[in-house]
Amino acid sequence: MRPRGKAEGRPWLRELEVPREPVGNLIDCLSLRRAAAAGLCPSVIVHAMLLMSHRGGHQESKKKLEISPSETMKAEEENYKEEAKEPKSEDWRPPSVFGAADLKNRAVGLYNIGQTCCLNSLLQVFLMNIHFTKILRRISVPVCATQKKKNVPYQMLLLLEKMQCGKQKAVSPRELVLCLEAHRVTMFVQYDAAQLFLTLWNLLKKQMKNPELVEKLSDLYTISVQEHLACQICSSETKRNSSMLSLPVPLLDSDSSMLKTLEKCLQCFFRPEELTGHNMCFCEHCGKKTPFQQSVKLVHLPQTLTIHLKRFCFGRSAYIHKISNCLPFPQDLDFNAVLTEQQCQAYDNEKAAWKYELFAVVAHSGTTSYGHYCAYIRSLTECKWYCFNDSFVEQVSWDDVKSTYGHSDLYWGQTAYLLFYMKKQPQ
Amino acid sequence: MAQWQEVQQLPPTHLERVHQLYTNAALPMTVRQSLADWIEDQDWQQAAEPFSSHARMLFHSLLTLLGEQLGSLGPGDEDFMLKHNLRKARIDLQAAFEEHPENFANLVANLLQEERCILRRAQAKGQVEATPAPSTASQSSQEQEIQQRLTEFRTALQEAERAFRHMEDLQDTFDFSYKMYYRPGQDHSHDPQYAQHIQALQAKLQSLDRQRREVVAQIQQLLGRSETLRDFLQQELSAWHERQQRSCLGAPTDTCLLQLQGWFTALGEGLFQLLQLLRAVGELRQKVTYEQDPLQSELPLLEKRLQEQLTCLLQSAFVVEQQPCMPNTPKRPLVLRTANIHIDRDPPKTRGFRKFNILTSSSKTVLVGDSPREGLVCDFQYLTLKEQKGGGSGKGSRGTNEGPLAVTEELHLITFTLAYAYCGLELKLETSTLPFVIISNNNQLSSAWASVLWFNMLSPNPKDQQFFTTPPPAPWPRLAEVLSWQFQSTAERGLSREHLHMLAEKLFGSKPPPDSALPWTKFSKDGAAGFSFWAWLDGILALLHDHLKQLWKDGLILGFVSRKQEKKLLKVKRSGTFLIRFSESVLGGVTCTWVEHPESGPPAFRAVVPYTAAELASLALPDIIRDYQLLAEENIPENPLLFLYPDVARDEAFGPYYSQRQEGILTKKKEYLNQRLIRVSSRQPHETWQTQEELVMTTEDLETLRLNSGGQQPVSPGTVPGGDRTPGTPQAVSPGLQQAVAAGLGMQQPGSQIPVLPSPQQLGSGSLGVLQTGMGDLGLPVVLQVVQVGPGGQGVLPIGGGAVGPLLGSGTAELLLGNGAAELLPSGLGDLEGLPLQEPELEVGAGQLEATELLPTLDDSAVLLDPSDPFLPQSEDVALPATASLFTADGDFPPLHIDASDFQ
Numbered sequence A: 001m002r003p004r005g006k007a008e009g010r011p012w013l014r015e016l017e018v019p020r021e022p023v024g025n026l027i028d029c030l031s032l033r034r035a036a037a038a039g040l041c042p043s044v045i046v047h048a049m050l051l052m053s054h055r056g057g058h059q060e061s062k063k064k065l066e067i068s069p070s071e072t073m074k075a076e077e078e079n080y081k082e083e084a085k086e087p088k089s090e091d092w093r094p095p096s097v098f099g100a101a102d103l104k105n106r107a108v109g110l111y112n113i114g115q116t117c118c119l120n121s122l123l124q125v126f127l128m129n130i131h132f133t134k135i136l137r138r139i140s141v142p143v144c145a146t147q148k149k150k151n152v153p154y155q156m157l158l159l160l161e162k163m164q165c166g167k168q169k170a171v172s173p174r175e176l177v178l179c180l181e182a183h184r185v186t187m188f189v190q191y192d193a194a195q196l197f198l199t200l201w202n203l204l205k206k207q208m209k210n211p212e213l214v215e216k217l218s219d220l221y222t223i224s225v226q227e228h229l230a231c232q233i234c235s236s237e238t239k240r241n242s243s244m245l246s247l248p249v250p251l252l253d254s255d256s257s258m259l260k261t262l263e264k265c266l267q268c269f270f271r272p273e274e275l276t277g278h279n280m281c282f283c284e285h286c287g288k289k290t291p292f293q294q295s296v297k298l299v300h301l302p303q304t305l306t307i308h309l310k311r312f313c314f315g316r317s318a319y320i321h322k323i324s325n326c327l328p329f330p331q332d333l334d335f336n337a338v339l340t341e342q343q344c345q346a347y348d349n350e351k352a353a354w355k356y357e358l359f360a361v362v363a364h365s366g367t368t369s370y371g372h373y374c375a376y377i378r379s380l381t382e383c384k385w386y387c388f389n390d391s392f393v394e395q396v397s398w399d400d401v402k403s404t405y406g407h408s409d410l411y412w413g414q415t416a417y418l419l420f421y422m423k424k425q426p427q
Numbered sequence B: 001m002a003q004w005q006e007v008q009q010l011p012p013t014h015l016e017r018v019h020q021l022y023t024n025a026a027l028p029m030t031v032r033q034s035l036a037d038w039i040e041d042q043d044w045q046q047a048a049e050p051f052s053s054h055a056r057m058l059f060h061s062l063l064t065l066l067g068e069q070l071g072s073l074g075p076g077d078e079d080f081m082l083k084h085n086l087r088k089a090r091i092d093l094q095a096a097f098e099e100h101p102e103n104f105a106n107l108v109a110n111l112l113q114e115e116r117c118i119l120r121r122a123q124a125k126g127q128v129e130a131t132p133a134p135s136t137a138s139q140s141s142q143e144q145e146i147q148q149r150l151t152e153f154r155t156a157l158q159e160a161e162r163a164f165r166h167m168e169d170l171q172d173t174f175d176f177s178y179k180m181y182y183r184p185g186q187d188h189s190h191d192p193q194y195a196q197h198i199q200a201l202q203a204k205l206q207s208l209d210r211q212r213r214e215v216v217a218q219i220q221q222l223l224g225r226s227e228t229l230r231d232f233l234q235q236e237l238s239a240w241h242e243r244q245q246r247s248c249l250g251a252p253t254d255t256c257l258l259q260l261q262g263w264f265t266a267l268g269e270g271l272f273q274l275l276q277l278l279r280a281v282g283e284l285r286q287k288v289t290y291e292q293d294p295l296q297s298e299l300p301l302l303e304k305r306l307q308e309q310l311t312c313l314l315q316s317a318f319v320v321e322q323q324p325c326m327p328n329t330p331k332r333p334l335v336l337r338t339a340n341i342h343i344d345r346d347p348p349k350t351r352g353f354r355k356f357n358i359l360t361s362s363s364k365t366v367l368v369g370d371s372p373r374e375g376l377v378c379d380f381q382y383l384t385l386k387e388q389k390g391g392g393s394g395k396g397s398r399g400t401n402e403g404p405l406a407v408t409e410e411l412h413l414i415t416f417t418l419a420y421a422y423c424g425l426e427l428k429l430e431t432s433t434l435p436f437v438i439i440s441n442n443n444q445l446s447s448a449w450a451s452v453l454w455f456n457m458l459s460p461n462p463k464d465q466q467f468f469t470t471p472p473p474a475p476w477p478r479l480a481e482v483l484s485w486q487f488q489s490t491a492e493r494g495l496s497r498e499h500l501h502m503l504a505e506k507l508f509g510s511k512p513p514p515d516s517a518l519p520w521t522k523f524s525k526d527g528a529a530g531f532s533f534w535a536w537l538d539g540i541l542a543l544l545h546d547h548l549k550q551l552w553k554d555g556l557i558l559g560f561v562s563r564k565q566e567k568k569l570l571k572v573k574r575s576g577t578f579l580i581r582f583s584e585s586v587l588g589g590v591t592c593t594w595v596e597h598p599e600s601g602p603p604a605f606r607a608v609v610p611y612t613a614a615e616l617a618s619l620a621l622p623d624i625i626r627d628y629q630l631l632a633e634e635n636i637p638e639n640p641l642l643f644l645y646p647d648v649a650r651d652e653a654f655g656p657y658y659s660q661r662q663e664g665i666l667t668k669k670k671e672y673l674n675q676r677l678i679r680v681s682s683r684q685p686h687e688t689w690q691t692q693e694e695l696v697m698t699t700e701d702l703e704t705l706r707l708n709s710g711g712q713q714p715v716s717p718g719t720v721p722g723g724d725r726t727p728g729t730p731q732a733v734s735p736g737l738q739q740a741v742a743a744g745l746g747m748q749q750p751g752s753q754i755p756v757l758p759s760p761q762q763l764g765s766g767s768l769g770v771l772q773t774g775m776g777d778l779g780l781p782v783v784l785q786v787v788q789v790g791p792g793g794q795g796v797l798p799i800g801g802g803a804v805g806p807l808l809g810s811g812t813a814e815l816l817l818g819n820g821a822a823e824l825l826p827s828g829l830g831d832l833e834g835l836p837l838q839e840p841e842l843e844v845g846a847g848q849l850e851a852t853e854l855l856p857t858l859d860d861s862a863v864l865l866d867p868s869d870p871f872l873p874q875s876e877d878v879a880l881p882a883t884a885s886l887f888t889a890d891g892d893f894p895p896l897h898i899d900a901s902d903f904q
Helices: A023-030 A050-056 A074-081 A117-127 A130-136 A145-150 A152-165 A174-182 A193-207 A211-221 A262-269 A348-352 A398-405 B003-008 B012-023 B029-034 B036-041 B053-072 B077-097 B101-130 B138-181 B192-248 B258-287 B294-317 B391-400 B445-458 B476-491 B497-508 B520-524 B533-553 B563-571 B613-618 B621-627 B650-657 B735-745 B883-888
Strands: A223-231 A237-244 A247-250 A273-275 A281-283 A288-290 A292-300 A304-310 A312-314 A320-322 A332-334 A355-366 A371-378 A385-389 A392-396 A414-423 B335-337 B385-387 B415-422 B425-432 B437-439 B577-582 B590-596 B604-607 B629-632 B675-683 B693-699 B761-763
Touching: A117 A130, A117 A152, A117 A174, A117 A193, A117 A355, A117 A371, A117 A385, A130 A152, A130 A211, A145 A152, A145 A174, A152 A174, A152 A193, A193 A211, A193 A414, A211 A304, A223 A281, A247 A262, A262 A304, A355 A398, A355 B192, A355 B294, A371 A398, A371 B192, A371 B294, A385 A398, A385 B192, A392 B192, A398 A414, A398 B192, B003 B012, B003 B036, B003 B101, B012 B101, B029 B036, B029 B053, B029 B077, B036 B053, B036 B101, B053 B077, B053 B101, B077 B101, B138 B192, B138 B258, B192 B258, B192 B294, B192 B445, B258 B294, B294 B425, B437 B445, B445 B476, B445 B520, B445 B533, B476 B497, B476 B533, B520 B533, B533 B577, B533 B590, B533 B613, B533 B621, B563 B577, B563 B590, B563 B604, B613 B621, B621 B650
Parallel strands: A247 A304, B335 B437, B629 B675
Antiparallel strands: A223 A237, A223 A292, A273 A292, A281 A288, A304 A414, A312 A320, A332 A355, A355 A371, A355 A414, A371 A385, A385 A392, B385 B761, B415 B425, B577 B590, B590 B604, B675 B693
16 A cells, blocks of 8 residues: 655654654654544555456466566666765664574574565565575675665675574564665556566666676576567568566466466467467568467576466456466476476587476465465475564464465465476486 | 473483583573472563563562572571572572563573473473383374374463453553543643653653554464364364264274364364454454554454364254264165155255154254253254155256166265354354165165165265265275175174185186275175175175174184185095185075095095075075985985084084073973984985985984885875974075065065155154164965975965965976965075086975964065065076965965975
8 A cells, every 4th residue: 555645754653763844743643543444444455466467368368578677767767876974873783792502594484574475475585595595695795884775785684684694583574675765666556576576676687786796696586588470471470588586377278268287388488479460470481471380488497486477367348357276386396307408499418407306485365456475485404484564574384385385166266376496406 | 390300300411411502691590499389470571572661660679589588598507608699699590680580580491481382392302212112003193192292282362361461461551541640732842751652652652562463463373273273173074074974884994073172172172262262352452543553454464364274163063973874774874765655845946855853843943052062962863764756846846856776876965054152252153974775665775775885985075965976886895895894794704814815716716916806886786696785795794794793703604615716625624624714606595515536536526506695595505414314225314514614523513502402391390392403414325426415304303204216206294293383493584585476576676665655754753753664564375385396296276365476496396375465485596506407306395384473464565676575586487477476465474384284
């Protein structure tokens, strides 16, 4: 939900540590309401699932690839540079002095500071990934305090430190949230996790100054595919390489029937598609619109593979509804067993490394208009599953993770939405 | 056990970790030791939160307690050091944490957590060592998992409640301060104290907000875990459903609901508790809310999620514990019989089966007390099914089905609905029985049961009423298992591997492929021998149940042995070794085969014509075996059955089963002589191996019976034995009697009660009817004698009432007529194959009894038999003319009276 307008000041919670402002005003903002709160529910911005709903409908071609980004953030960059204001002291605690045991790897929660469950889940997925934190720890610290405040990788690093050094069960991601706000990532609204993941990742990439690190980050997350468009009349073919941050797999096949497993979804995603009728493309050789075959071939898979389950689709009306049906996903995923020769465009040594195990699940409960996110993450050091429910972290078992497969009769239950697979170490 | 005590008992390696833990800790181990219990009792985690006033309180309590401890210590040497350490610790702690007691709370909380961690690791290791082989079935590990998760759930719930109470406190404090200090609208710019108050108020609000988010996150977490738990329970429940289905088929499984009920109740209780917690949280929100109140946005979601889970849980927790079943066929549930023809009020195509009970009300109230542990059980006894009849609705309903299914292939469901209301949650729960078959007559029982077997064995959907429009074939391994259950449940002994092998060969030919599957029609409808496979098996089952239960149970009946196999088995045994097996050509027949090794030539095998229920009713099989006589003209009658296969002397094997011989009581004035039945076969010395079974009545005392093997005329029994009706008196259960009639009549007796409508079966209102079989009180007419008429014996035997029944059998005609009653004895054509009847024989055991007194009369509701009835020869073999008249004569079946003189 969007707080009151900027002119009036930020929502009170974050204002608290700005003692310059008159305090009396703040209390006014509390809008303390007694006994009549029911009708005053602030509107929830249904931003949520629009991103995937573009592509979730089965009537659309499924493969308008989500090219990994970078354009979106241009505007922010300008803003980013013209920052020069008085510094503000960091509020995070110094590493505590009375450390008793090494809690470095213990899972620490993140407080929900207002609709941040989506961000919290994603942050946990980022920060529990040791391959990512290795990169993060190498960033150069911005010089001036303002830049520090606006630097997303730096704030993330601070948060990581705070999580690992503080002895609390949970910490607040407040500074990072403020930092993201400065980059026009409005917080305190319901987010679509896949979209926010993309935004976060782009910000990270943009603000890491070291090109080596940027490359590492790209290597860690981006998937390379080759798009093929072949005219069915003259057989001329155009190819295009592109990279993606996640594989957006459909849950419904072309006949709108439910796919039974994640493997089937992946196969469906890589299945060639005929473009006929309305979807015909203009062929330069033929000089007219002709039927085309469109296909996607897998070129490269990264260390951390993100799979986006398109759990949302248009119903008959414009109403977007959530597909809560059961979709099992395996703990171990071997792409060589899933895809055929024709669906890959890679060398054998690349393909040999296409063996993955599940690392994290971002699960959503609720409907398209509002809901809750939590993350199930398998600690890479301890090999145990944890459930991160904002400030609540609990060790869980694989059975609990399996409960996010979904149920056709539970509309409000947890369903996996983003899957993160980690490449297995070659034996 | 207290944590600290446990820690101290750790093995050295783990204890080392504890020492490491405390080496650098600001909390000295001395303090931990001396205040162990108190420290463990406090909620340090809570206190460690920022802005917590709790932390300061705890910190100062600790210091005070330390002071008390110091005071209580004596002046001894040991105490001296301890005193010093404690005093030092107290001063150090005060210096270090006075300013930030929450840091201290954090420290203690972490220390305690680490201790628990070490304990867990030690325990885990201990368990691995303690249980070298997890031999316990995975089933029980699943149970343990559920149990453990339930405990965890409860603990987490308690924690959530504690967090809630904390939140309540925070809110109260805030609320009070707010009312006290908050004065908007006035000018406070000169009041520095006011600003301070407001700041404190702000801080309180912030901690309240944090606590609210905390509670919400905690509940989210709880809901996540309960989903997993529900998944587990669901799995267990479906396993139970499967078990129930199997047990309906006769499988020996445990269908006790107790454990499941416990689990469901525990989870349900927990979820309801959570629901109440949620509502309490909602009330708090009603009192105080603010911008970005987490409760405002999250509560509806939480409540929806919780309600959905509860609904799901309750829905699945509503089950039919006992499937419907007729009281007199408890082994065959899911076959029901209509009681009367009635007009149903229910429109067709609804699932609205009415349920009725003895209280003449169609519903029962189930109350949830405060202790739902006792379970909510509703017992609907004495349901009466009434068939919807006539009218367009009936026909219409029938017409909507694709293709006319046979009555016994129509599947029906009773749906129970329950209006559930508890804790403000109102649900309509629904559950259905497994599909059952409604028959109008008991003679359909067998084929109805075949349908039930097939459905429960193969249907993937337990509610698929259209299953028999395209019944799938049954894979043999599955079918074999189910068939074995039938024997298990009927006669307490399942089928062995050899038995099943024989059956498989019978069905699929020799060397059947492992993936053979039997189509439904081949199982229940077609059969080379004139009856279907199932009819044959069911005949055997009935025979076992009625007459041979004990022998089968004790393994004396080899049973399913093919002729080939039988020869192989007996060939190597000494002469007189016999085995008992089921006839493959006669419905419900059992026979003995023995081997004889003549002086020269290959061993010879002989078998008697199969005994069926009719014969066994008059004489039990062990007695037949004991007294069996083989007559050959030139020989003294002898019993060829000497050793039971493999090698047990006859009397040793069957001794315990012989019935007591009725010795004449000499003191009593004898009006009659004793009599006893034995079985005799005769054979011509010159004919090779032909056996013919006969039923002979003879007397015990007067072994005067002579059989003329020429057989053209019965040898006069000489004396007509009189005698009391001793227990040995033949009392033939004569299903055959009824069947004969039925076969002639077919199914379409006018006014017969075949259900026409597939779905709307009304359970009759008001009437307290039991599902009657109509057969329970059916008197059994006694057949005194069986007359066999060889082909040569042109036998119409005009007796009594003048109805005539020609008989069946290949070439043999058997005829038995009383006043309007006929008994058909299937003659064993199969067993006699290759053994042509050379000489017709007519044997008459003469024994004229006062038949009337022996013969109970038939109830007016004669039982109709399905053509596929196991006891019945196929209808094409039956040529019973004008049977209707036979049947409708009077309803009474007068005694069968055969006088030997008739044959003269």
